[in-house]
Every structure is written in C-alpha cells, then in structure tokens.
Amino acid sequence: MGLLKSSSVSPELAGQSKTVPSIPSTPPSAVPSRTASPMSASSKEEKLPDGKTPDDSSKLRMFLSILKRFIGVTDIAAARFSLPAQLMEPIPNLEYWHYLDRPEAFIAIGDSEEALGRMLGCLRFWFTKDLKYVHGKPCKPYNSTLGEFFRCQWEIEDTAPSIVGEESKMNLQQTVSAPAGATTKGKAVKVSYLTEQTSHHPPVSAYYVDCPDKGIYARGFDQLSAKFTGTSVKVTAGSYNQGIFINLQRRGNEEYQMTHPAAYLGGFIRGNLYVTVADTCFVTCEKTGIKVILEYLEESYFGKTQNKVQGVVYKCDVAKDKATRIKDVKDDILARIEGTWTDKVYCSLGSAEFKKVAEKDRVLLVDVNSMRPVAKTCPPVEDQLPNESRRFWKDVTESIQTKQFTAATNVKQELEEKQRTRAAERKAQQQEWKPRFFTSATESNGKPELTEEGKMAMQGLHDGRFRLEEPQEYAAM
Incomplete structure (x- = not known):
C-alpha cells in the first residue's frame, strides 16, 4: 500500500490563501462517506418496513427516537447502547x-x-486536526471493544513553514534554515500512530503518535461524556481525558497540553446533523511560560452558526495562572487569534485588539476551507491480528457497505455478546484485564505510557515491519 505524498507545501499551511489542487482524501474505509455506500450488483438492498432503503432522514428519525430514551441520563456515552447497523458509518471508533x-x-x-x-505551530495543528467536522457531517462509528487496537502511518513531506521566527527543519539528519513563511522542501518523514481500548467501563482508549525523524510525539486518553438535552447532544471530555500532550524532544522536551472544548451535536429536528462548539479551551507550555485561551462562540445569523473563534496568547507562570477568560488577560500579551474554525483563522502579533490591527498586518494562521484529510496507510490485512480494528469489524463493514443491514446488525451483536461473555468470565475468576501496548488503563496525569510491546509496535510501524505476535488472550474474543 502506497503512502500519499505532497509534492509541495500547502498554501493553507504556508500562510497563503490562493487556490490549490485538492488533496486526495482518505479511502472510504478510512473516512466515512456521508452518503449511502454503492451496492454491488449481486447484493440485495435492505428494506425498511415501508419498503424504502434507509436514507439520511430516516436514519435521523430512528436515531432521534432512540436518543429520546436517554433524556435525563447523565452520560449516555457510558451507557454504551447498541445502535442498529443502518445508523452507523462503516468505520471503527479507534480509526x-x-x-x-x-x-x-x-x-x-x-x-x-x-x-x-x-x-x-501548535495552534495551526489544533485547527487542522478535525477536518472531518469541517467538510462532512458527524457520524456514529462502531463502539470499541476492550483490547481492540488500531495502528497506521502517514508518510509526508516536511514542507509546512514556520509562522513566526527563523525555522530549523531537523529532518532525517538534514537541517534546513529559512525565514518565517518561506517554502522549504524537506525529505519525506513518517508519522506512526497506535491506539488501544484500555477500558470498557468507562470506555477509555489510549493513543500515541510518534515522529522520530522530527523528535516530536503526542499522547493522551480519549474518553467522552455525552448528554442528550432533547434538541442536541452535548459532548465533553471525560475525567480521564485531560487533552492532547505534545512533546518536542529537540526543544529541551517542551511539553504542550491542549484541552478539549465541549461540542454540541445538533440538527436532529431538521434532519441535518452538524457540530458546533461553544466553550473555552487552553493550550499551555510551562517550559516557555506561554498560555493560550481560545473561546469558541456560537453566534447565529438568521439561524446559521458562524463558528467563530477568538483567543489570546500571553506570557505567564503557567502553573499558577488562574485566567480562564480572554478579558481576564491584561499584561504580557504576545498575540491575538480570531477567525472561523471552519474556514480561516488569523493571528495578530502584539497586544493590540485584533479589530484595531490592519488587515495587511494580520497573519493567516491556517485556511482549512480547501484542506482535506491526508490518506493513512495501515498494515496489510494478512499482518493484522484478529483484534485489530479493521479486521475485527471487517464483516460488519462489508455488510453495511453492501446495505445488508440485518446481517451487519447480527454480526455486530455477536461481537458485542462475546465481549460481555469474556468480561463475565474474568469477573468470575477475579481476573483484571491489562492493556497490551500501554502500561495501564488510565493515568492520573492523563499521559499514557507505552509498554515494551507498545514501543516495539511503534518501531515496527516506522521500519515497515507489521507482523505482531498473538497475545496471550483476547479481551473480547
């Protein structure tokens, strides 16, 4: 399987706004399609009671009728209710x-x-990390099973320039220095990714991202809490999810913590799902003494959400700083942020209010309007273990893609029942499940640690060696 390679720097990342050729998106198996999957000529369409094939509106009506049962429930994510296959997109949650x-x-x-x-640079990454919500509708992937894992890799050219300051691209033992904003061509680098479902009650997964060529890695726990209000679903980070932690090894191990804001899934009444964000989040680095407060504003104009975001970047004693709102920050302001997180986000250097800075003096931080997700590469199917996400859910995915929804639901329920059976067996034997690739199900500081097997799996991805030994036992099989 080949890796997608960009031949030149993306203008959106280079601080330019000109039109560029679109980047091929990830294959349907990696990024969920927002329309029904094509049906093979030999398969039969699954019919609803009215004789119609499920469409987006019928899916939403069915989904809404199920959600109504959870009005008042504190956390429907922890309830882990099982949806019929026709309401789900054919993609594993971990992917x-x-x-x-x-x-x-x-x-x-x-x-x-x-x-x-x-x-x-952290903020630019932050606004590009979830393009799935910028260009497509949200979807419901498969619930992860305990011990399930997913791994993949990207191979890309290191061409995104520095936004501010001289840059030094330490790439494959080759250093290229250039002024901020200049286009530099670097050798292709690999980014490897590993995630594992470490807990089922509550549902928690650990993840690790590594790019040895650039001396940067990221890690964290994914855990969501969701509450249905009657018109929308409010999604917040669970107690074990303390954000994304990024470490720059070649910058004295600078660590950046990026917390997640609350998001809202709406559009049930109109039959058109969409995501809005109306909350505050923070990006901090104790070593450099820089903190960012980002405020997402849910402003509406004739019923249309504007997706505005604004922020302030300032110096402080990060460990002691108590500011939680932009208006609380008065001193040592380094820059301001303003824009639309679904389009263009700008920054202005200095303490002046953003609206008082001339347009020519504003720096385009990122333009996500014409960006699409970069394709990932997964190990060949023959090198995947039975509890590896794509292989684990393979039969469900193929049934959904061919619209055999009854068959998909049956297989999905069989997999979920096996997980319940294995959990009951461990409970009866007073056995505690231990993750394979991470040292524990959760960590109090929100930073997962790789086991020796986890480190070997990451190194194997980087070296192109995908074969893994069978585990001693499977948690959900």
Missing part, C-alpha cells in the same frame, strides 16, 4: 479518532526558533 487529518502541521510544530512560533 475515526486520531487528530492527524493534516500530519504535516503536526510535525512542523517544533520548527520555529522562537517560542511564540512554536506555540502558533
């Missing part, structure tokens, strides 16, 4: 969440020689 829709933005975070430039 759906990875935050690396544009990995070239991730690997360029540490390039700037200035601390402010590196923080702005």
Whole structure:
C-alpha cells in the first residue's frame, strides 16, 4: 500500500490563501462517506418496513427516537447502547479518532526558533486536526471493544513553514534554515500512530503518535461524556481525558497540553446533523511560560452558526495562572487569534485588539476551507491480528457497505455478546484485564505510557515491519 505524498507545501499551511489542487482524501474505509455506500450488483438492498432503503432522514428519525430514551441520563456515552447497523458509518471508533487529518502541521510544530512560533505551530495543528467536522457531517462509528487496537502511518513531506521566527527543519539528519513563511522542501518523514481500548467501563482508549525523524510525539486518553438535552447532544471530555500532550524532544522536551472544548451535536429536528462548539479551551507550555485561551462562540445569523473563534496568547507562570477568560488577560500579551474554525483563522502579533490591527498586518494562521484529510496507510490485512480494528469489524463493514443491514446488525451483536461473555468470565475468576501496548488503563496525569510491546509496535510501524505476535488472550474474543 502506497503512502500519499505532497509534492509541495500547502498554501493553507504556508500562510497563503490562493487556490490549490485538492488533496486526495482518505479511502472510504478510512473516512466515512456521508452518503449511502454503492451496492454491488449481486447484493440485495435492505428494506425498511415501508419498503424504502434507509436514507439520511430516516436514519435521523430512528436515531432521534432512540436518543429520546436517554433524556435525563447523565452520560449516555457510558451507557454504551447498541445502535442498529443502518445508523452507523462503516468505520471503527479507534480509526475515526486520531487528530492527524493534516500530519504535516503536526510535525512542523517544533520548527520555529522562537517560542511564540512554536506555540502558533501548535495552534495551526489544533485547527487542522478535525477536518472531518469541517467538510462532512458527524457520524456514529462502531463502539470499541476492550483490547481492540488500531495502528497506521502517514508518510509526508516536511514542507509546512514556520509562522513566526527563523525555522530549523531537523529532518532525517538534514537541517534546513529559512525565514518565517518561506517554502522549504524537506525529505519525506513518517508519522506512526497506535491506539488501544484500555477500558470498557468507562470506555477509555489510549493513543500515541510518534515522529522520530522530527523528535516530536503526542499522547493522551480519549474518553467522552455525552448528554442528550432533547434538541442536541452535548459532548465533553471525560475525567480521564485531560487533552492532547505534545512533546518536542529537540526543544529541551517542551511539553504542550491542549484541552478539549465541549461540542454540541445538533440538527436532529431538521434532519441535518452538524457540530458546533461553544466553550473555552487552553493550550499551555510551562517550559516557555506561554498560555493560550481560545473561546469558541456560537453566534447565529438568521439561524446559521458562524463558528467563530477568538483567543489570546500571553506570557505567564503557567502553573499558577488562574485566567480562564480572554478579558481576564491584561499584561504580557504576545498575540491575538480570531477567525472561523471552519474556514480561516488569523493571528495578530502584539497586544493590540485584533479589530484595531490592519488587515495587511494580520497573519493567516491556517485556511482549512480547501484542506482535506491526508490518506493513512495501515498494515496489510494478512499482518493484522484478529483484534485489530479493521479486521475485527471487517464483516460488519462489508455488510453495511453492501446495505445488508440485518446481517451487519447480527454480526455486530455477536461481537458485542462475546465481549460481555469474556468480561463475565474474568469477573468470575477475579481476573483484571491489562492493556497490551500501554502500561495501564488510565493515568492520573492523563499521559499514557507505552509498554515494551507498545514501543516495539511503534518501531515496527516506522521500519515497515507489521507482523505482531498473538497475545496471550483476547479481551473480547
């Protein structure tokens, strides 16, 4: 399987706004289609009671009728209710969440020689990590099973320039220095990704991203809490999800913590699902003493959400700083952020209010309007273990793609029943499940640690060696 390679720097990442050729998106098996999957000529369509094939509106009506049962439930994510297959997109949950829709933005975070430039690099990555919500409708992937894991890799050219400050691209033992904003051509680098479902009650997964060529890695726990209000679903980070932690090894191990804002899934009444964000999140680096407060504003104009975001970048004692709102920050302001997280986001250097800075003096932080997710590469099917996401859900995925929804639901329920059976057996034997690739199901500091097997799996991805030994036992099989 080949890797997608960009032949030149993306203008959206280079601070330009001109039109560029579209980037091929990830194959249907990796990024969920927003329309019904084509049916093979030999398969039969699954019919609803009214004789119609499920469409988006009928799916939403059915989904809404199920959600109504959870009004008042504190956390429907923890309830882990099982949806019929026709309401789900054919993609595993562990593959759906990875935050690396544009990995070239991730690997360029540490390039700037200035601390402010590196923080702005973090913000550029932040706004590119979830393009699935910018260009497509949200979907419901398969619930992860305990012990299930997913791994993949991206191979990309290191061409995203520094936003502020001279840059030093330490790429495959080759250093290229250039002024901020200049286009530099670097050798292809690999970004490897590994995630494992480490807990089922509550549902928690650990993930690890590594780019040895650039000396940058990221890690964290994914756990969501969801509450249905009657018109929308509010999704927040669970207690074990303390954000994304990024480490720059070649910058004295600078660590950046990026917390997640609350999001809202709406559109049930109109039959058109959409995601809005109306919350505050933070990006901090104790080593450089820089903090960012981002405020997402749910402003509406004739009923249409504007998806505005604004922020402030400032110096402080990060460990002691208590500011939680932009208006609380008065001193040591380095830059301001403003724009639309589904389109263009700008920054202005200095403490002046953004609206008072001339347009020519504003820096385009990122333009996500014409961006699409970069394709990932997974190990060949013959090198995947039975509990590896794509192989584990293979029969369900194929049934959904051919619209055999009854068959898909039956297989899905069989897999879920096996997990319940294995859990009951362990409970009866007073056995506690232990993750394979991570040292524990959760960590109090929100930072998962790789086991020796986890480190070997990551190194194997980087070296192109995908074969893994069978585990001693499977948690859900």
